[in-house]
Every structure is written in structure tokens, then in C-alpha cells.
Amino acid sequence: MNKTLRIGTRGSALAMSQSSTVADALERAGYATELVRVATSGDRSMAPITEIGVGVFTSALREALANGEVDVAVHSYKDLPTAPDPRLSLAAVPSREDPRDALVARDGLTLGELPPGSAVGTGSPRRASQLEALGSGLVVRGIRGNVDTRMRKVTDGELDAVVLARAGLARVGRLEVITESLDPLQMLPAPAQGALAVECRVDDVDTEHLLQSVMDDPASRDAVAAERAMLAALEAGCSAPVGALAGVTEDPDEDGRVARRLSMRGVVATEDNALLHASVTGETTAAEQLGRDVAAQLLDARAALLSGPGQ
Numbered sequence: 086m087n088k089t090l091r092i093g094t095r096g097s098a099l100a101m102s103q104s105s106t107v108a109d110a111l112e113r114a115g116y117a118t119e120l121v122r123v124a125t126s127g128d129r130s131m132a133p134i135t136e137i138g139v140g141v142f143t144s145a146l147r148e149a150l151a152n153g154e155v156d157v158a159v160h161s162y163k164d165l166p167t168a169p170d171p172r173l174s175l176a177a178v179p180s181r182e183d184p185r186d187a188l189v190a191r192d193g194l195t196l197g198e199l200p201p202g203s204a205v206g207t208g209s210p211r212r213a214s215q216l217e218a219l220g221s222g223l224v225v226r227g228i229r230g231n232v233d234t235r236m237r238k239v240t241d242g243e244l245d246a247v248v249l250a251r252a253g254l255a256r257v258g259r260l261e262v263i264t265e266s267l268d269p270l271q272m273l274p275a276p277a278q279g280a281l282a283v284e285c286r287v288d289d290v291d292t293e294h295l296l297q298s299v300m301d302d303p304a305s306r307d308a309v310a311a312e313r314a315m316l317a318a319l320e321a322g323c324s325a326p327v328g329a330l331a332g333v334t335e336d337p338d339e340d341g342r343v344a345r346r347l348s349m350r351g352v353v354a355t356e357d358n359a360l361l362h363a364s365v366t367g368e369t370t371a372a373e374q375l376g377r378d379v380a381a382q383l384l385d386a387r388a389a390l391l392s393g394p395g396q
């Protein structure tokens with residue numbers, strides 16, 4: 086392929102960093118690239134994410150790709166709607182960044198050190214319900230905006246802390262502001278947090294093969310596939326906040342063959358904000374089924390809870 090690959094990207098610092106990573110990998114492999122900025126409704130609106138809905142950051146980029154304005158689209162995987170777009174192919178899931186959520190707190194404090202009554206900013210119902218479930222008296226405040234806007238609320242003293250994706254801070258070179266990377270035992274990240282989705286048109290097989298061979302990471306792809314399958318199954322069954330994290334380990338068996346195993350945990354909050362957890366382990370070849378198994382366990386636990394004792 087000797088044409089220049091046009092890579093569609095949002096204009097935010099996070100998006101530019103993500104698309105540059107993809108461009109750099111392609112350039113290193115000997116291909117010419119060009120970044121093309123596409124504005125999205127999510128960038129133009131300051132309304133809470135819970136009101137403007139999923140897909141606000143990704144739909145304009147997907148349209149530009151489907152229309153042929155660009156050849157490649159780079160998304161934060163967790164921002165993509167779970168329904169596949171039949172016009173597009175998920176050509177690559179590059180090696181995932183650290184998926185944990187991160188606390189940025191005043192005076193270097195950790196989550197456990199924040200006194201009762203501390204104001205913690207997040208616009209995410211998933212983060213809010215897991216913070217409240219700690220039982221340490223934290224007061225969750227809704228916030229939005231880019232990384233700098235959110236962190237300024239801590240520097241200005243308006244909030245005691247904010248919770249952000251560690252991957253977002255890593256990508257904009259701000260890891261030093263983190264006062265604690267949150268243990269997934271307490272705070273499960275959003276499904277696919279820290280992963281990128283690199284898409285091309287479904288009929289553009291040359292670009293599809295190129296992206297796959299240059300930057301697909303099967304372990305990241307499988308982990309994220311399990312988490313997203315869990316999310317999709319839960320979306321069908323309830324509208325509650327969802328967290329999930331899968332990991333892939335490679336164990337040589339007795340014959341020296343490498344078995345790739347996937348373990349994952351999931352969490353969902355009930356209407357009255359109790360957390361339900363479930364977990365599963367199995368072969369990576371069944372990644373999506375494993376995700377659906379966790380979702381089924383969570384829906385069963387929720388049904389049992391709602392039907393009450395003795396029924």
C-alpha cells in the first residue's frame with residue numbers, strides 16, 4: 086500500500102495522543118500517515134455524560150470513516166457503543182494501558198486517608214457507586230470536562246479529590262498528579278478502560294490487515310472482548326452502572342503448549358446502590374462467553390436480591 090493513511094481523531098489532548106501512537110506505529114512500519122481532526126458533539130457539549138448518552142465522542146468519527154473522509158479511526162474503546170457498526174471493522178486493539186482508575190487528591194492523600202465528608206468529583210455513576218460503597222463517608226460530586234478542568238477543582242480547593250482513568254493521565258503525560266492508583270478490588274474500571282479501538286471500513290481489507298499486523302495485541306483484544314460482552318449482556322437486562330476487568334495469563338501445560346487463560350471480575354450496582362460482584366476463569370477462546378457468564382451471574386444475584394428472603 087503506497088497511499089497516505091488518513092487517521093481521524095478528535096482534537097482533545099487525549100485523543101491527539103492516542104491517534105499519534107497509532108500514527109507512530111504505522112510510520113515505524115514504513116507507512117505514511119496524516120492526522121485529520123473531526124469535531125464530535127461530546128467535545129462541543131458540557132452537559133453531563135449521563136444525559137448526552139453513549140457514542141457522543143465516537144459517532145462523528147465513525148461517520149467520517151464510513152464516508153471515506155478518513156481511512157482509520159482511533160477511539161477510546163470504552164467510549165464506543167456496544168452495538169457493532171456493520172460498515173466498520175475493529176482492525177486492531179493495541180496493547181492496553183494500565184486500566185485502573187486513579188485518585189488525584191489534595192495533600193497527597195490516598196482513598197483511605199480522605200476523612201468522612203470529603204468531596205470527591207466524578208461524573209461516572211460506576212465510580213460514584215463504588216466510592217459510596219466503601220462506607221467511608223465520601224461525598225460524591227458530579228463533574229465533567231477535560232483532565233485539566235477536573236484537576237483544577239482539586240488545586241482550587243473546590244473538591245478534595247477527583248477520580249480519573251489512569252490511562253488518560255498517562256497519555257497526556259500527567260501521571261505525577263496521581264496520589265493513588267485504585268486497587269480493582271475496590272474500584273473496577275469501566276469495561277475496556279485503557280484500551281484503544283482502531284477501526285477501518287469493513288471492505289478495506291488492505292488497511293484491515295495492515296492495522297492488525299502492525300498493532301493488534303491478542304491478549305488485550307480478548308480481555309476487552311470479555312468485558313464488553315459482559316456490558317452488552319447487562320445493558321439488555323438493566324441500566325445500572327457496570328465495572329469489569331479481565332486479564333490474560335499464559336500457562337505452559339504438561340506438553341509445553343501455551344494455554345491462554347482469561348480471568349475476569351465484574352460489578353454492577355443495584356437501584357439502592359448495593360454492589361454485586363461476580364468472577365469467572367476460562368480459556369481465552371471463549372472470551373465473550375466468559376463475559377456473558379459473569380453478566381448472567383450478576384443478573385441472577387440481582388434477581389435473588391430483588392425477590393427478597395424466603396422467596
Ligand SMILES: NCc1[nH]cc(CCC(=O)O)c1CC(=O)O
Nearest residue numbers: 161164249250252253278279280
Ligand atoms: N469517559 C471519557 C474517557 N474516555 C477515555 C478516557 C481515558 C482513557 C481510557 O480509559 O482509555 C476518559 C477519561 C476518564 O474516564 O477519566
